[in-house]
Amino acid sequence: MEVNRKDNSFLITGGGGYFGFRLACALLKTSSKVVLFDVSPPIQDLPEGLIFMRADIRDYAQVEKAVRGSHCVFHIASYGMSGREQLNRKLIEEVNVKGTENILRACVAHSVPRLIYTSTFNVVFGGQEIKNGDESLPYLPLHLHPDHYSRTKSIAEMQVLKANNLALSNSTGVLRTCALRPAGIYGPGEQRHLPRIVSYIENGIFRFVYGDPDSLVEFVHVDNLVSAHLLAADALTEKQQCRAAGQAYFISDGRPVNNFEFFRPLVEGLGYSFPTLRLPISMIYFFAFLTEMVHFVVGRIYNFQPLLTRTEVYKTGVTHYFSMRKAREELGYEPKLYDLEDVVQWFQARGHGKKRSRSSIRKLILDVFVVVAFVAVLLSCLPVVGQ
Ligand SMILES: NC(=O)c1ccc[n+]([C@@H]2O[C@H](COP(=O)([O-])OP(=O)(O)OC[C@H]3O[C@@H](n4cnc5c(N)ncnc54)[C@H](O)[C@@H]3O)[C@@H](O)[C@H]2O)c1
Numbered sequence: 001m002e003v004n005r006k007d008n009s010f011l012i013t014g015g016g017g018y019f020g021f022r023l024a025c026a027l028l029k030t031s032s033k034v035v036l037f038d039v040s041p042p043i044q045d046l047p048e049g050l051i052f053m054r055a056d057i058r059d060y061a062q063v064e065k066a067v068r069g070s071h072c073v074f075h076i077a078s079y080g081m082s083g084r085e086q087l088n089r090k091l092i093e094e095v096n097v098k099g100t101e102n103i104l105r106a107c108v109a110h111s112v113p114r115l116i117y118t119s120t121f122n123v124v125f126g127g128q129e130i131k132n133g134d135e136s137l138p139y140l141p142l143h144l145h146p147d148h149y150s151r152t153k154s155i156a157e158m159q160v161l162k163a164n165n166l167a168l169s170n171s172t173g174v175l176r177t178c179a180l181r182p183a184g185i186y187g188p189g190e191q192r193h194l195p196r197i198v199s200y201i202e203n204g205i206f207r208f209v210y211g212d213p214d215s216l217v218e219f220v221h222v223d224n225l226v227s228a229h230l231l232a233a234d235a236l237t238e239k240q241q242c243r244a245a246g247q248a249y250f251i252s253d254g255r256p257v258n259n260f261e262f263f264r265p266l267v268e269g270l271g272y273s274f275p276t277l278r279l280p281i282s283m284i285y286f287f288a289f290l291t292e293m294v295h296f297v298v299g300r301i302y303n304f305q306p307l308l309t310r311t312e313v314y315k316t317g318v319t320h321y322f323s324m325r326k327a328r329e330e331l332g333y334e335p336k337l338y339d340l341e342d343v344v345q346w347f348q349a350r351g352h353g354k355k356r357s358r359s360s361i362r363k364l365i366l367d368v369f370v371v372v373a374f375v376a377v378l379l380s381c382l383p384v385v386g387q
Helices: 018-028 060-067 083-087 089-109 148-162 194-202 222-234 259-269 281-298 310-317 325-331 341-349 360-381
Strands: 009-013 033-038 050-054 072-075 114-118 130-133 176-182 184-186 208-210 219-221 247-251 277-279 320-322
Touching: 009 018, 018 033, 018 050, 018 222, 033 060, 060 089, 072 089, 072 222, 083 089, 083 148, 083 281, 089 114, 089 148, 114 148, 114 222, 148 176, 148 247, 176 222, 184 222, 194 259, 194 341, 208 281, 219 222, 222 247, 222 325, 247 325, 259 310, 259 341, 277 281, 281 310
Parallel strands: 009 033, 009 072, 033 050, 072 114, 114 176, 130 320, 176 247, 184 219, 208 277
Antiparallel strands: none
């Protein structure tokens, strides 16, 4: 890919996170300045040349300070994607919606000509089957999102695309914006989904799969997503006729796969056996619903990590995959072929992997716990006699 990013200064909101940091490292090779804007620093050491700014996108003064002097903003910061975070509605709204408003306002005020927003598949997907969908699909109506993260990402994406062509201050031109909608991100060092999955595998909780074995979902390797973002930034320039301006693009590896089969190499690579028990998705969805209810009641006192949320159940068990055609044709996006080998190695290098069999007493307690949990869910599904 021949792209000239010399003499360009980039700001990456959420640059301390998994994807933002990886993008920053790629940009560093050819940019004059790369600033990571985040409430938390990256867990990796900061390579020379990267600037980390601890700041909050909810605070306009901090956003303004960071945006000043940038040529391009990658707006990646978000909150509430998975686990218990998904249940904190107030913070989700403040970060995803108010934060995005602040970024757009600051870009206009400080004449930043390009903004790329990292969105999500969820802006169109709410649990309904989608096969080879494309960007002509309408947004899922906001009230149909079962989780606030997806709803607010959708609102933020609409704000970003609406801001395309806004006049910049001091008559310096117009703002060009676009949105990339990634599938589930994976790669070595990913912190959001993979450690949780590995902990379920290691703690013996990953005993079953669910849903139709033919259901298909998608993933995107972090480096494919990096390449899509670099291409999108370029496609917002005059040199590339601003052809991505005002556009949204689905981004994945372009290889639909059953969610559980995708993780088989990780399970087996770490020395565990892949579960043979398959449960109906409706039962797991109901279990997730009950867990969310319990979290709603006790979450303020004990903010436990739910095993699964409803959104996570349909994201993993209901078919939804998209065509890469628009991204290929307009951005020149060509996903490379990756597998989970480097992920397995990453975990092994940190001491993960089956070493010896668990003590039989612990195993027995876990088995009893799993059986009791299912019986409880089954019983609660039955109609109450006499009503
Ligand atoms: N991880 C996935 O599977 C996935 C799938 C689809 C879309 N996305 C989107 O991709 C982007 C990156 O995902 P990721 O997995 O790298 O997430 P991540 O959680 O690693 O990164 C998000 C970053 O945003 C930062 N952040 C949160 N609130 C902030 C605030 N108020 N001010 C400044 N920074 C703040 C966090 O500290 C974090 O470092 C997100 O926008 C996410 O919505 C992720």
